[in-house]
Amino acid sequence: MGADYHFVTEWRVPATIAEVKDVLSDGPSLPRWWPSVYLTVDQVQQGGEGGVGGVMALHTKGWLPYTLRWTLRTTEPITDLGFALTATGDLVGTGRWTFEQDGPEVVITYDWRVSASKPLLRRLSWLLRPAFAGNHHWAMGRGEESLRLELRRRRASSEAERRRVPPPPPATFSWLTGLRRATS
Secondary structure (H helix, E strand, O other): OOOOEEEEEEEEEEOOHHHHHHHHOOHHHHHHHOOOOEEEEEEEEOOOHHHOOOEEEEEEEOOOOOEEEEEEEEEEEEEOOEEEEEEEEOEEEEEEEEEEEEOOEEEEEEEEEEEEOOHHHHHHHHHHHHHHHHHHHHHHHHHHHHHHHHHHHHHOOOHHHHHHOOOOOOOOOHHHHHHHHHHO
16 A cells, blocks of 8 residues: 655754654653643554664544554664654554754654555545645644653753643543543
């Protein structure tokens, strides 16, 4: 199956590559700092050197009222240049994070080539392509905002300073999250 969608997202955050790599390489922490998208992340398999082979089961959402269940596998080592992954499940495809230091900021690029395999999304893709693309852009916008807040929290020099950092944006359609928990 070819990629139905190709998205290239660029974030600029005040940080070092080491800080960005530390946050983005910690998959199980995604629901804490990026809760608008990541409802649950379960480590299925620990990765080897550089995280290669690590597998996580994800339950995600965006601003549209549906959720996705998919698996992410790290396929290239997590380095100061970035890392690559594959997705299977409701989303199928490949992604590549790249990092570049630009003075006091890190330029983070995410190249995501993906197809929706969830039956309803697959059938409606021809009609709802703009909405699905908008959903992706919304999710990545929340990711950049959430990453900035997480970096501020990690840099805080005291608990009081940490508490002054606003929480990350929450998930939309929170009733879906409650419904999911009630039926799981």
